[in-house]
Amino acid sequence: MNREHRPHAVAWWLWSAGLAIAALRTSNPLLLLLLAGVICVVTLALADRTGGPSPLGTFARVAAIIIVLRVVLQVIFGQRVPGHVLVSLPSLPMPSWAEGVSIGGPVTVEGLLSALSGGLRLAVVLLAFGAANSLASPREVLRSLPGVLHEIAVAVTVALCFAPEVLASVRRVRQARMLRGRPTTGIAGMRGIAVPVLEDALERSVQLAASMGARGFGRRPVVRSRARDRGAVALAIVGSLLVLAGGYGILAGSDVIPGAAWLAVLGVVAAAGGVLLSGRRAVRTRYRPAPFGWRSTVCALSGWATAALMAVAGILDPASVTWSPWPLSWPAVTPLALLAIVVGLVPIPVALRPSPRGSTRALVEVGA
Amino acid sequence: MIRFESVSFRYDATWILRHLNLEVAEGELVVVVGPTGSGKTTLLKMIDGLVPHFSGGEMLGDVVVDGRSIRDTPPTELASTVGYVGQDPAATFVTDRVEDEIAYAMENLGIEPSVMRRRVEDALDLMSLHELRDRQLATLSGGQRQRVAIAAVLAASPGILVLDEPTSALDPGAAEEVLASLTRLVHDVGLTVVLAEHRLARVLPFADRVVLLDGAGTVEVGEPGVVMASSSLAPPIIDLGRLAGWSPLPVTVRDARRRAGAMRAALDHEPVPATLVGGTEVVAIADGLCASYGSTLALDGVDLEVRAGTITAVMGRNGSGKSTLLGCLAGINQPSCGAATVQGTPPTTLSAKERIRRVGFVPQDASLLLYCQRVDQECATADEEHHLAPGTTSASVARLTGELDPARHPRDLSEGQRLALALGIVLAPAPRMVLLDEPTRGLDYEAKRALVAVLAELRDEGVAIVMATHDVELVAQVADHAVVLAQGEVIAHGPARDVVCHTPAFAPQVAKVLSPLPWLTVAEVAGALEGVR
Amino acid sequence: MRRFSLLILAAALLGAVPGAAPALAAGERTIAVVVDFGAGEGLPASFTLCVKEPSGATDAQALADALTTAKLRQSTYSSSGLLCSIAGYPSTGCGVPTSSGYSYWAYFHGGAEGWSYASDGPAERTASPGTAEGWRFERDGRGNPSDQVPPGPSGPAALCPSSTETTSTTLPAVTTTTEATPVPISATASSTTTSQPLPPTSTTTPSVVHEAAARTAAAHEHSSSPASASAMVTVAAVGLLAVLGVVALVLRRRSRA
Incomplete structure (x- = not known):
């Protein structure tokens, strides 16, 4: 029976990663805005809203702050950028040892635009991360990790639960300080808040550890080769790290890490080896693992197709995905880049159900 | 099922428990009662091995749970025998969804997916959590969280359930709900339940036996009506029973109501204390x-x-x-x-x-x-x-x-x-x-x-x-x-x-007990009866 | 390759025709702009142009004017003011670390006593009369004054013989390769895509510039059909953006309700 009501969590994260990579491959503000639009529309249309407010809003706010910050920094430190001068701020003379830094001076249109598009790129990457979080909880993704990485997945899960708890704890302590008429801002306030919050956090982590222990976490099976087990875990971890390093090297697009692609391939092989080695002797079982069906495959492929098309567009014609305000010009879009954007929208027809409300009820009935 | 063999325990110089001997049979519901700091939580955690394995401290004697000594068995290994629900259930949640939280312990125990599926459904049924199965844990109310925490340990089908203050954070309705579920488990499945609680009025009616700790290391064990007769920690119904000289003392409202006919008649014509209006400000x-x-x-x-x-x-x-x-x-x-x-x-x-x-x-x-x-x-x-x-x-x-x-x-x-x-x-x-x-x-x-x-x-x-x-x-x-x-x-x-x-x-x-008469406290009743005499 | 060289030659001739350029107005000064693509021996790897600038113009302005004169693509900068590309070269990256060094456009001030490594950016310096400004692409440089300087003379007097009128000269290397075989643009495009530094003996550098120049030239020629098609795609993109924005707003409102 096909239980795939909505795409798998991992599919959503893959889709988001694809869009983030596409954003990293371009500096064209029009393409970046389009990517942001695709991310927002898909998330708003398809995010599961049973779990309270979607985190996308928070990420969007942080993204906006990043853009503003980037522009402000540009105004303050952007003296070196040539172009049409918009306004000339008083320039702060710097001593000779700080020649590399300039403060104030002329603010140019080109400088501002360049800062805006740079900030926009970062913002879109952040939005993609927010979309991933809204579309599928990171815990669901961790649940899907192979058993060999289970310990790490649990550690990350606990850390993820921890952040909101700490925020709630900060809010409580702040309120209590207000009640006693104590400062809640400034260094004194920070110290007064940090100490009880940390104490609270420590206490909580001890409780959690006890609870996990009491519920069989880290339980050993009767017969099991410890050495082989450790080997498998080590192999999987090293493999994952290699994949990360290789991925960074590929994305950074330079010689920072020589042979990045080979590193990534090696990492995949190592991780797969680790999983295979340990998978045959799984101690844990998994409760109702979500199926990765055709919807999930299409969603994941859509994101990666966007990234691939954007990369191909860049390879065929670098000017089609890059944009620079020198000289001032309207950012042009090529058909291939536009196709890349449209492909990112594929999850909507694939995953959208006619009426979210009605189908949720249907889901509950099926579950019951 | 559980046997405390001359157990003494201390964190520092003072002994919290001293030569505690206690045997809990299968299918019993035991309530541990005592003032703050009398070692209730310590006693409960021993059943699961959390004390001394997670806490440190010095322990003498031994606790044998289902034939295994907790000295040699870490809590992880006891997980299939003992389910422990702490004071703050929210702090013990490992996952973020109701269903996943319930399945968590079984996943660790390596239970077959098909069995796991059935047990999760059973646990959802027992705790009436069906409506909530897909909810995020963070969005649940206190009573719902408490029920999820209990369901999460129940799903692993332990023979013993240990609960530390399961109702203290709950409103009366939710507390009633949780306790009713527990009683059903004791009656239907033969589960052994040990719980500690300050709000005796809520839990005493359900208790088979009471363990009274006095904070100085001595322990009294027995039927609720018997143990409570001499206890300074007593819910209003016990105080009312003492006032009226009922013996044995009733622990449920139903028992007390049956005997309170005379008291109701005596109080019927007494003026009810007036409500304080307070100042005009x-x-x-x-x-x-x-x-x-x-x-x-x-x-x-x-x-x-x-x-x-x-x-x-x-x-x-x-x-x-x-x-x-x-x-x-x-x-x-x-x-x-x-x-x-x-x-x-x-x-x-x-x-x-x-x-x-x-x-x-x-x-x-x-x-x-x-x-x-x-x-x-x-x-x-x-x-x-x-x-x-x-x-x-x-x-x-x-x-x-x-x-x-x-x-x-x-x-x-x-x-x-x-x-x-x-x-x-x-x-x-x-x-x-x-x-x-x-x-x-x-x-x-x-x-x-x-x-x-x-x-x-x-x-x-x-x-x-x-x-x-x-x-x-x-x-x-x-x-x-x-x-x-x-x-x-x-x-x-x-x-x-x-x-x-x-x-x-x-x-x-x-x-x-005195319904429909509007008397609220034992002191009021005592005052009024004084007037009658 | 040929067209690029021709362009530069044309620019040079244009500037060199006596009387074609007006005499310096009051306050104007001549700046020698030297751009060296760093391709190696025997290639049209560098050019020199003399431009006249009003007083107060920056060296970046001088470079921009020189590129305009040569009908090449404008230079681009990062938002911190680092020069990323000149005439579209390199096509990607901006000061990229390589396995053994740093690939970037090094910037030098030229004077009678030679080239000196600049510690400031071209936008920060006001062009002073009679100076030379040199840029050399360091494929595997160090990012410090030990990097190789542009070839040829550094004195403005040698580069722009007459400071009373605007003149342009090209280095011999450029003029000697005018007869190279034509290279189709489509064939050269693929060689420009990597962000890797070019191999030391590569002959692609000129073709990069060639391509860039060709594209600039195409834009200048207003070859109507591709331009309007490209504009249509851009308009479609803007339309899609508007649609996405509206849909997002509608969905947001619905999710709140």
Whole structure:
């Protein structure tokens, strides 16, 4: 029976990663805005809203702050950028040892635009991360990790639960300080808040550890080769790290890490080896693992197709995905880049159900 | 099933448990009773091996659980035998969805997916959690969380269930729900349950046996009616039974009602104590007050008038807006419509110094108000902050609880002492109104009695008191007025006696026994019967 | 390759025709702009142009004017003011670390006594009369004054013989390769895509510039059909953006309700 009501969590994260990579491959503000639009529309249309407010809003706010910050920094430190001068701020003379830094001076249109598009790129990457979080909880993704990485997945899960708890704890302590008429801002306030919050956090982590222990976490099976087990875990971890390093090297697009692609391939092989080695002797079982069906495959492929098309567009014609305000010009879009954007929208027809409300009820009935 | 063999335990110099011998048979429901710090939690954690494996400390003797000594078996290995639910279930959640949380322990135990599926459904059924199976844990209410925590340990089908204060954070309705589920488990599945609880009135009716710890290391074990006869920690129904000289003492309302016919007849024509009207001065007003968190409306048009020299109890289910109402009156929550005024001014517009002189607020976790390393430092800082003469705060604290050891760390005080210290600090600037959020949470009967005395004294001095509470016995003892909130709206408002007697969920034990007569406390009944003689 | 060289030659001739350029107005000064693509021996790897600038213009302005004169693509900068590309070269990256060094456009001030490594950016310096400004692409440089300087003379007097009129000269290397075989643009495009530094003996550098120049030239020629098609795609993109924005707003409102 096909239980795939909505795409798998991992599919959503893959889709988001694809869009983030596409954003990293371009500096064209029009393409970046389009990517942001695709991310927002898909998330708003398809995010599961049973779990309270979607985190996308928070990420969007942080993204906006990043853009503003980037522009402000540009105004303050952007003296070196040539172009049409918009306004000339008083320039702060710097001593000779700080020649590399300039403060104030002329603010140019080109400088501002360049800062805006740079900030926009970062913002879109952040939005993609927010979309991933809204579309599928990171815990669901961790649940899907192979058993060999289970310990790490649990550690990350606990850390993820921890952040909101700490925020709630900060809010409580702040309120209590207000009640006693104590400062809640400034260094004194920070110290007064940090100490009880940390104490609270420590206490909580001890409780959690006890609870996990009491519920069989880290339980050993009767017969099991410890050495082989450790080997498998080590192999999987090293493999994952290699994949990360290789991925960074590929994305950074330079010689920072020589042979990045080979590193990534090696990492995949190592991780797969680790999983295979340990998978045959799984101690844990998994409760109702979500199926990765055709919807999930299409969603994941859509994101990666966007990234691939954007990369191909860049390879065929670098000017089609890059944009620079020198000289001032309207950012042009090529058909291939536009196709890349449209492909990112594929999850909507694939995953959208006619009426979210009605189908949720249907889901509950099926579950019951 | 569980056998304590001459167990002694200590963290530091003083022994918490001394030569404890106890045997719990299969299918028993045992309630552990004792004052704060008498070792209830320690005893419970031993059954699961969390003490001493996770806590340290020195242990003599042995505990044998299902034939295995906890000395040799770590908690992880006991997971399939013993399910442990701690005081704060939210702190023990590992996942974020109800269904996943329930399956978590079974996944660790490596149970077949098909078996796991069936057991999760069973656990959902037993705890009536069907509607909530897809919900995020963070969005659940206190009672629901407690039920999920129990379901999560039940799913692994342990033979023994250990619960530490399962109902102390719950409103009466939710507590009833949890206890009913537990009784069903004991009756249907033959589960062995050991639980500790301060709110005896709630759990005693369900207990097969009671373990009474006196805090000095001695232990008494027996039938609830027998053990309670000599205990100083007793719910109102036991006190009522002692007053009437019933033997054996009844522990359920049903038992007591059957014997209370004569008492009801004697009290029928006695005048009920009058409700205190309080002063004419109105200290605080809520006028069409609303407040919201994001898109959820916590308060929806609440009207309230608080007069000097009265105690108002705010009651309602978990999440009905009680804390938010207090927060608005204290000026830490901003109303989204309507207004809250304290002595004519909205508290949010007052400066911090001025605000604490008008209204004092003790939050649910009183220790949040304390942040010094020593009691005397705490008092001195409070004097300084409030621009009071040195010694004012320590005098205020001493009035509530007697002298506290000035060198102790506030975290090392007992719950009752900590509450007294926080309340003393709040009262030092002599505010006209004091707000208390769940003041009896974690307090034993002794500490509760002290609190009731303090509150009555403050009322007589003309202080207006508003307290949000689930504790119906506290309301019965001190409240003059009661307000019941549901979904942010006031659904009942009036003299406390009328409100609690007409709302079954909030009726105290004495009122249930003597219903339809509106008597609330044993002391009232005693006074009236004195008059009859 | 040929067209690029021709362009530069044309620019040079244009500037060199006596009387074609007006005499310096009051306050104007001549700046020698030297751009060296760093391709190696025997290639049209560098050019020199003399431009006249009003007083107060920056060296970046001088470079921009020189590129305009040569009908090459404008230089681009990062938002911190680092020069990323000149005439579209390199096509990607901006000061990229390589396995053994740093690939970037090094900037030099030229004077009678030689080239000196600049510690400031071209936008920060006001062009002073009679200076030379040199840029050399360091494929595997160090990022410090030890990097190789542009070839040829550094003195403005040698580069722009007459400071009373605007003149342009090209280095011999450029003029000698005019007869190279034509290279189709489509064939050269693929060689420009990597962000890798070019191999030392590569012959692609000129074709990069060639391509860039060709594209600039195409844009200048207003070859109507591709331009309007490209504009249509851009308009479609803007339309899609508007649609996405509206849909997002509608969904947001619905999710709140």
